[in-house]
Amino acid sequence: MHQTGTGSTGNAARPSRRTVLAATAGVTATVTVGGAAHAAPGDKKPGDKQLRALISGMTLEEKVGQLFVMRVYGHSATAPDQADIDANLKEIGVATAAELVARYRVGGIIYFTWAHNTRDPRQIAELSNGIQRASLQQPRGLPVLIATDQEHGAVCRVGKPATLFPGAMAIGAGRSRTDARTLGRISGAELRAMGIRQDYSPDADVNVNPANPVIGVRSFGADPQAVAGLVAAEVQGYQAAGVAATAKHFPGHGDTAVDSHFGFPVITHSRELWEKLDAVPFRAAVKAGIDSVMTAHIQFPALDDSGDPATLSRPVLTGILRGELGYDGVVVTDSLGMQGVRTKYGDDRVPVLALKAGVDQLLNPPSLDVAWNAVLRAVKEGELTEARLDESILRILRLKSRLGLLEQPYVDAAGVHRTVGIPPHLDAADRIAERTTTLLVNEGRLLPLSRRTHPRLLVVGADPASPSGTTGPPTGVLAAALTELGFTATALTTGTAPSEATVAKAVTAARNVDAVVVATYNVTAGSGQQTLVERLVGTGRPVVAIAVRNPYDIAVLPSVKSCLATYSWTDVELRAAARVVAGRVGPRGRLPVPVQRADDPAQVLYPIGHGLTY
Structure with missing residues (x-):
């Protein structure tokens, strides 16, 4: 049985606009002295007195709800599809988003593509x-503070017709803080138009481990100073557009070979290395006025030797993030x-320890009922005080106030098309993408291909999850784009693990064209992808490889004479x-990470900053 303090079932009449405004009147008011804004005595920031008044009127159950950001299935708050109703009943115990906020009074909701929240901009x-x-x-x-993961590149929850930009590592290859700021400003404006006011981006991790399975191209790169500059610029862009940016994953998830979705990574950096490497982008984000910081589910013994994940570590979050870095915004x-x-604690203990x-903010617990009641x-x-909850709720309400939610929570659904996916935004994304594409190898000046000498192209390669x-798969997108540019390009998808029969089919097709473009995706030594590329090169036809995720592919493709890196396989890239x-x-792109030799990882094949031009 769910416990609530209101007894509400969501059937109360909607308050008038006047009532809503009265409830939040003065929330953003300030006391002006000598032309400067000041908080009232005893309150830390302007408007705190009014926010504390809101908090004091809340029941304990309502306060608990404000701390949670929860998933919910469905394209509609009140009339989702039956399959989504069934999923909600099974996982949350309610049928709809409206019932979720009525029962648990959650302070936030997170949108996912797989939860069918993001069909199109007007629906969102x-x-x-x-x-x-x-x-x-x-x-x-x-x-409600509505959030999503719109990192761009490999992680996007809102698709076309919204504007999609290159991902973080591509932006790192472009090396332009102006482009990072533009990305944040445009993406933020589009998210805000759809009612999404918090974006779990940018990724502030410094990716120094090529084997990192969870961060990789979601990071701007391996140089902490370069990452810091791009993080700060993107934060400025998002927040200038009225959307809360989120630096993640504190204290730094860039050097792990374990995916925290499925395991418990351990970061072995010393405290000194953390200061020089992992901490740098987070310090820059705090200096840039970041609205929220997301924690990492990693063990970092140099920062806390208890064995607890950073998400549950008071030395990491209160001692370092709040104390040493001076951060007083929302921690999610x-x-x-x-x-x-x-791994270490049960689902009933995790939210309390956090x-x-x-x-x-407690994001997306597996069972909201268990976490909420815990x-x-x-x-x-008495394990937690109500004053401790008030402290977090004040930060959350400060953020909601700063974003304008307390004054105007609604958006113009009918007019969303005036902001989302408009031509100037799409053009900006295309121009930024052009500045990120990186040419790693170009022996014999094979590139650019000429329509006169290489009119017929075969585009083969991987088909990673989109x-x-x-x-569609990279082969189809590339073939269509090359055809529009005047070539006759044929697509043949060979997958991420092509069989011998698939390789043979590609080799036969290659003999009937003038050049081959092959899209590679996380190639490893001895893999079917490596065999495919080697066999295609063996046909004598010119072969251009395009690494559509990790730029490290070139290290295991020594026979390739020309190779580009795009850092993701989205259409814009x-x-x-x-x-x-x-x-x-x-x-124009330059490597934001080093590429090591496959046979001797201690040796660098292509350093940070490498990139050819023509």
């Missing part, structure tokens, strides 16, 4: 409005459904690569 805006309406109908109802956990935070460590019980039994920014192949634009 209407879902956001429906969630806000359901929350504001409740007694003492407050707007990474998903509490991930194995990295569930709050004791210094967390403010926090409630911890307060009633992020939201794609219209692949179309830019096609323009580089065709010579419409020159390659």
Whole structure:
């Protein structure tokens, strides 16, 4: 049986606009003295007095709810598809998003593609409005902070027709803080138009481990100073657009070979190395005024030798992040459904320990009922104080106030098309992508290909799972783009683990064209992809490899005479690569990470900053 303090079932009449404004009147008011804004005595920031008044009127159950950011299935707050109703009932115990906010009074909701929240921009805006309406109908109802992971590149929750940009490592290859700021400003404006006010981006991890299975191209690179500059610029762009940016994953997830979704990574950096490497981008984010910081489900013994994950570590979150880095914004956990935070403690203990460590928002627990009741019980039994909850709720309400949610929680769903995916935004994404494509090898000046000497092209290669920014496998996107540029390009998808029969089919097809473009995806020594490339080179036809995820592929493709890196396989990056192949634009990207020799990782094959031009 779910415990609530309101007894509400979501059927209360929606408050009038006047009532809603009255409930939050003065929230953003300041006291002006000598032209400067000052907080009232005893309050830390302007508006705190009014926010504390809101908190003092909340029941304990309502306070607990404000701490949670939860998933929910469905494209509509009140009328999702039956399959989504079934999923909600099974996982959350409610049928709809409206019932979720009525029962648990959650302070936030996270959108996912797989939860069917993000069909198209207008639908997303209407879902956001429906969630806000359901929350504001409740007694003492407050707007919900709606969030998503819109990192761009490999991780995108909102797809076309929204504007999709190159991912972080591609931006790192472009080396332009202006481009990073533009990305944040445009993406932030589009997210805000759809009612999404918190983006779990940018990734502030310094990726120094080529084997990192969870960060990789989601990082801007391996140089901490370069990463820091791009993180700060993207934060400025997002927050200038009225969307809370989120630096993740503190204290730094860049040097691990374990995916925290499925295991419990251990970072072995010394405290001194952490200061010089991992901490640098987070310090830059704090200096840039970052609205929220996401924790990492990693063990970092040099920072806390207890064996606890950083998400549950008071020395890491309160001692270092708040104390040493001086951060006083919202701290949000990474998903509490991930194995990295569930290895040592049960799902009932994790949210309580996270709050004791210094967390403010508890993201996506596997069972909201278990987590919500665990926090409630911890307060009633004295393990947590209500004052500790108030501290986090104040930070959350400060953020909601700063984002304008308390004054205007709704968006114009009918007018979303005026902001999302408009031509100037799409053009900006294309131009940025052109500045990120990196030419690693070009022996004999094979590139650019000429329509006169190489009119017929075969595009073969991998078909990785498609992020939201794609219209199909890389082979199809590249072939279509090259055809538009005047070539006759045929696509043949060979997969990420081609069989001998598939390789033979590709080799036969290659003999009937003038050149081959092969899309590679995380190639390893002895793999089917490596065999495919070697056999294609053996045909004598010119072969251009395009590493569509990790730039490290070139280390195991020594026979390739020309190789580009795109850092992701979204349409915007692949179309830019096609323009580089065709010579419409020159390659301008530079490696943001080193590529080591495959046979001797201690030796660098291509250093940071490497990139050819023509």
